[in-house]
Amino acid sequence: MTNxxxxxxxxxxxxxxxxxEDEGFNGGMVSQPGVKELVQQALDxxxxxxxxxxxxxxxxxxxxxxxxxxxxYFIPDMLASAETVGAAMDILAPYLAKSGVASKGKxxxxxxxxxxxxxGKNIVTIILKxxxxxxxxxxxxxxPEAIVAxxxxxxxxxxxxxxxxxxxxxxxxxxxDSLAQAGxxxxxxxxxxxxxxSVEFAAEIGADGYxxxxxxxxxxxxxxxxxx
Amino acid sequence: xxxxxxxxxxxxERLDRDQVERIHxxxxxxxRHPGIMCFNREAADIFASYGATVTAEPSARxxxxxxxxxxxxxxxxxxxxxxxxxxxxxxxxxxxxxNEPRVxxxxxxxxxxxxxxRVETFVSxxxxxxxxxxxxxxxxxxxxxxxxAAARLGEHLDNLDGFIRPVNIQDxxxxxxxxxxxxFFACLNNMTKHVMAGLTSLDKLDKVIRMAxxxxxxxxxxxxxxxxxxxxxxxxxxxQLVDDTTQKCIEIVRRxxxxxxxxxxxxxxxxxxxxxxxxxxxxxxxxxxxxxxxLVSPGAPVIYGSVPTRAGLDDLxxxxxxxxxxxxxxxxxxxxxxxxxxCYSTAGVADVKVPGIQATVEKLFSHxxxxxxxxxxxxxxxxxxxxxxxxxPVQAVLDDAHIGMVKSLLRAPKVDEVExxxxxxxxxxxxxxxxxxxxxxxxxxxxSGEVTLPYPFEGDKARDEILLRAHEKMQELLQRPVExxxxxxxxRIFREVPGILPRLNTYREG
Ligand code: B12
Numbered sequence: 001m002t003n004x005x006x007x008x009x010x011x012x013x014x015x016x017x018x019x020x021e022d023e024g025f026n027g028g029m030v031s032q033p034g035v036k037e038l039v040q041q042a043l044d045x046x047x048x049x050x051x052x053x054x055x056x057x058x059x060x061x062x063x064x065x066x067x068x069x070x071x072x073y074f075i076p077d078m079l080a081s082a083e084t085v086g087a088a089m090d091i092l093a094p095y096l097a098k099s100g101v102a103s104k105g106k107x108x109x110x111x112x113x114x115x116x117x118x119x120g121k122n123i124v125t126i127i128l129k130x131x132x133x134x135x136x137x138x139x140x141x142x143x144p145e146a147i148v149a150x151x152x153x154x155x156x157x158x159x160x161x162x163x164x165x166x167x168x169x170x171x172x173x174x175x176x177d178s179l180a181q182a183g184x185x186x187x188x189x190x191x192x193x194x195x196x197x198s199v200e201f202a203a204e205i206g207a208d209g210y211x212x213x214x215x216x217x218x219x220x221x222x223x224x225x226x227x228x
Numbered sequence: 229x230x231x232x233x234x235x236x237x238x239x240x241e242r243l244d245r246d247q248v249e250r251i252h253x254x255x256x257x258x259x260r261h262p263g264i265m266c267f268n269r270e271a272a273d274i275f276a277s278y279g280a281t282v283t284a285e286p287s288a289r290x291x292x293x294x295x296x297x298x299x300x301x302x303x304x305x306x307x308x309x310x311x312x313x314x315x316x317x318x319x320x321x322x323x324x325x326x327n328e329p330r331v332x333x334x335x336x337x338x339x340x341x342x343x344x345x346r347v348e349t350f351v352s353x354x355x356x357x358x359x360x361x362x363x364x365x366x367x368x369x370x371x372x373x374x375x376x377a378a379a380r381l382g383e384h385l386d387n388l389d390g391f392i393r394p395v396n397i398q399d400x401x402x403x404x405x406x407x408x409x410x411x412f413f414a415c416l417n418n419m420t421k422h423v424m425a426g427l428t429s430l431d432k433l434d435k436v437i438r439m440a441x442x443x444x445x446x447x448x449x450x451x452x453x454x455x456x457x458x459x460x461x462x463x464x465x466x467x468q469l470v471d472d473t474t475q476k477c478i479e480i481v482r483r484x485x486x487x488x489x490x491x492x493x494x495x496x497x498x499x500x501x502x503x504x505x506x507x508x509x510x511x512x513x514x515x516x517x518x519x520x521x522x523l524v525s526p527g528a529p530v531i532y533g534s535v536p537t538r539a540g541l542d543d544l545x546x547x548x549x550x551x552x553x554x555x556x557x558x559x560x561x562x563x564x565x566x567x568x569x570x571c572y573s574t575a576g577v578a579d580v581k582v583p584g585i586q587a588t589v590e591k592l593f594s595h596x597x598x599x600x601x602x603x604x605x606x607x608x609x610x611x612x613x614x615x616x617x618x619x620x621p622v623q624a625v626l627d628d629a630h631i632g633m634v635k636s637l638l639r640a641p642k643v644d645e646v647e648x649x650x651x652x653x654x655x656x657x658x659x660x661x662x663x664x665x666x667x668x669x670x671x672x673x674x675x676s677g678e679v680t681l682p683y684p685f686e687g688d689k690a691r692d693e694i695l696l697r698a699h700e701k702m703q704e705l706l707q708r709p710v711e712x713x714x715x716x717x718x719x720r721i722f723r724e725v726p727g728i729l730p731r732l733n734t735y736r737e738g
Contacts, residue, residue, distance in 0.1 A: 025675050076670035122663040137662060
C-alpha cells in the first residue's frame with residue numbers, strides 16, 4: 001500500500017504532473033490525482049514524510065536527471081518535474097518540521113538593483129526548490145537595503161544573486177558590502193550567477209560561489225552546505 | 229492510409245493568372261510552330277492520326293510535327309488528376325493529387341559516384357598536442373551493393389517518402405541485359421517504400437513488371453497498388469522527341485504503370501535563360517509528352533515531370549544552387565497545377581562535390597522554396613552533390629533532417645476558436661504566477677511533435693561537429709534491419725525473372 005503510493009508519487013514527478021487537472025505527458029490523465037493530491041493522500045494515510053521525500057521525490061528526480069542526460073528529456077521536462085517537487089515540499093514542510101527533520105536549507109533569491117532580467121533567476125529558483133531547498137524569491141531589481149532586511153528577517157542559509165548586465169554586476173558587490181556593514185556577512189553564504197558573471201568575478205567581490213546554470217547552481221549549493 | 233508528406237497551407241507562386249495563361253499560350257504556339265522534331269515513327273503516326281501536321285524530313289531521319297492546341301487540350305482532359313504510387317508496405321504509398329499541394333520528398337537519380345566519408349585525426353603543425361577530428365571524402369564507382377545500402381538507408385530516413393535509385397550500378401557483371409532486373413530487385417528487396425526508376429532496356433520492361441506483380445500479389449494487385457513506377461525523359465531539349473525514351477513511354481503507358489514524363493532543359497544552353505521562355509518551352513515539351521501518352525492510352529497515370537536547370541556561367545554545365553533554378557521550378561509547379569496534373573519537381577542538389585557549408589546552403593535553398601511551391605513529388609532531394617554526379621549517404625542523412633525541418637516549417641498554422649481560447653487561458657494563468665514562465669506548456673507540444681527537437685547533429689556548440697554526428701547516425705541506420713521480400717516470393721522471383729545476380733538473394737545458402 002505504502003509502496004504503491006510512493007511509486008505513484010514517483011511516476012507523477014517523472015511525468016511532471018502537478019495536480020489532477022494536469023493532463024500529463026500525452027494528455028488523457030486529467031482527473032487522476034497528481035503529485036499534490038498524492039502527497040496529501042500519503043500524509044493522510046500516515047506515511048512517514050521522510051519516506052515521501054527520499055523514496056518518492058528524490059528517487060524520481062534522479063530518474064529525471066538521467067533522462068535529461070540521455071537527451072530523452074529536455075529542460076521543460078526538468079522544470080515541470082522540479083516544480084512538482086517544489087509544490088510537494090511546500091505541503092511537506094510543516095510535517096517534516098513536526099517530525100524534527102531540519103530542512104535542507106533556506107535560500108533567498110534576487111536579481112540585483114537596476115536589473116530586470118529574471119528568467120534565469122526564476123529557473124534557478126524552481127530547480128533549487130525541486131532539489132528540496134526552501135526558496136524564497138525576492139524578485140528583480142532588488143536593492144541592497146531590501147536584501148539586507150530580508151536576510152536579517154528570514155535568516156537564510158544562502159543568498160543567490162543574479163545579474164545579466166555588465167552595468168548591474170557592480171550591484172552584487174554593493175549588496176555583499178552592505179551585508180558586511182550590517183554584520184550579516186558571516187551568517188549567510190552568497191552565490192552569484194548570470195551570463196556576465198564568472199568564478200573569478202565571484203572571488204573578486206567576495207562571494208562564496210558561482211553557478212553557470214541551474215544544475216551547476218544545485219551542485220554549488222550542495223557543496224557549500226556540506227562545507228558548513 | 230498513404231504517407232502524410234506535408235500539406236502546404238499557403239503555397240508560394242510567382243506568376244499571376246495572366247502570366248500563367250500567357251505562358252500556356254506561348255507553349256501552345258511552340259507546339260504549333262516550330263512544333264517538335266520527332267525521332268520516333270510510331271509517335272509521329274499517332275500524332276498524325278489525331279490531326280497533327282506531320283512532315284517527313286527524309287534526310288534527317290525525323291518528322292516535324294506541328295501539334296494544334298485542340299489536340300493537346302483534348303489529350304490533357306484524359307489525363308488523371310490523381311496518381312497513386314503504391315508500396316510493398318501499403319501505408320508507405322503516396323497519393324499525388326494535382327489539385328492538392330501535398331508534398332512528398334524522394335531521392336534520385338543514378339549518379340555514377342558514391343562518396344564515402346571517413347573520420348581522420350589531424351595534428352596541428354604549430355602545436356603537436358592539438359589534434360582535431362575531421363571528415364575526409366573518398367569518391368568511387370557506385371556498385372550494386374551500394375544501391376542495396378542506399379535502399380536500406382532510405383527505408384530508415386523518416387522524411388524520404390519515395391525512392392529513386394540514387395546510384396548507378398557499375399559492377400563488372402552488370403550489363404545492359406541484366407541491369408533493369410537487378411536495380412529494381414535491389415531496391416524492392418531492401419525497402420518497403422515506393423520504388424521509381426528509369427528503364428535501361430525496353431525489352432526488360434515486362435520482366436520488371438512481372439517481378440512487381442509477384443511481389444504485389446498478381447496483375448490486379450499491382451494495378452491497385454503499383455509498387456513501382458517509371459521515369460522517361462522523352463524530350464531532348466530543345467523540342468526533340470527522342471526515339472528510345474518515346475518508345476519506352478508508349479510501352480509503359482500501354483501497360484498502365486505510373487509514369488513520370490519529364491523534360492530537363494538547361495536555361496541558357498538548351499532553352500532560353502529568361503524565365504518566361506524557359507518555362508514556356510519546358511511546359512510545351514512536357515505537355516507534348518503527356519499528350520502522346522494520353523493518345524496512346526487514355527487515362528494512363530502520368531506525372532508532369534519538370535527538371536529545369538540553369539547553365540553554369542563557367543562551364544555551361546547544369547547548375548542547381550542559383551535562384552533561377554528555383555524560379556523555373558516553382559513556375560513549372562504552378563503550370564502543372566494550372567492543368568490539374570500532379571508535378572514531379574526538383575530540389576536539393578548541390579553544385580559542390582562534397583558535403584559542407586556550400587552544399588547545405590545550395591540544398592536548403594531549393595528544399596525550402598520548392599516545398600513551398602506545393603510540388604507533389606520532389607525528386608533529387610537526398611544526398612546529391614556535384615550537380616547530380618555524386619551520391620553521398622552521409623549527406624542523405626543530413627538532407628533527411630533538413631527536410632524534416634522544412635516539413636515542420638510548412639505545417640498549417642493552428643488558429644481556431646479552441647486554440648485561441650486555450651492560449652488566452654494560458655496567458656491568464658501564467659500572469660497569476662510569481663515566475664511568469666510559460667515553460668510548462670512546452671511539454672505537451674513537445675510530445676505531440678508540434679515543437680521541433682534540437683538539431684540532431686549539434687555538438688557542444690564550440691565546434692561544428694555536424695558531419696561527424698551525421699556519419700555516426702548513418703552507421704547506426706545501416707545497422708538496422710529491413711523487411712526483405714519473404715523467402716517464398718523471393719524464390720519465385722529468382723525462378724521466373726532471369727538475370728538477377730545470385731548475390732542479391734537474401735536467402736542464398738552460405
Ligand atoms: C530576455 C532578455 C531581456 C528581457 C528580460 C525579461 C525577463 N523577464 O528577464 C528584457 C526585454 C526585459 C531585457 C531588457 C534589457 N536587456 Co536584455 N536580454 C535578454 C536576453 C535575450 C536573455 C536573458 C535570459 O533570460 N536568458 C535565459 C536564462 C535562462 O539564462 P540566464 O539569465 O543566463 O540564467 C542562467 C545562468 O546565467 C544562471 N544564473 C542566472 N542567474 C543566476 C543566479 C544564481 C544565484 C546562480 C547560481 C545562477 C544564475 O542560471 C540560469 C539558468 O541556467 C539576454 C541575451 C542573452 N542571451 O543572455 C539579453 C541581454 C542580457 N540584455 C541586454 C540588454 C542591453 C538589455 C537592456 C539594457 C536593453 C535596453 N537597452 O533596454 C534592457 C535592460 C533592462 C534592465 N534594466 O534590466 C544585454 C546585456 C549586455 C550587457 N551590457 O551586459 C544582453 C546580453 C543582450 C545583448 N547581447 O545585447 N532583456
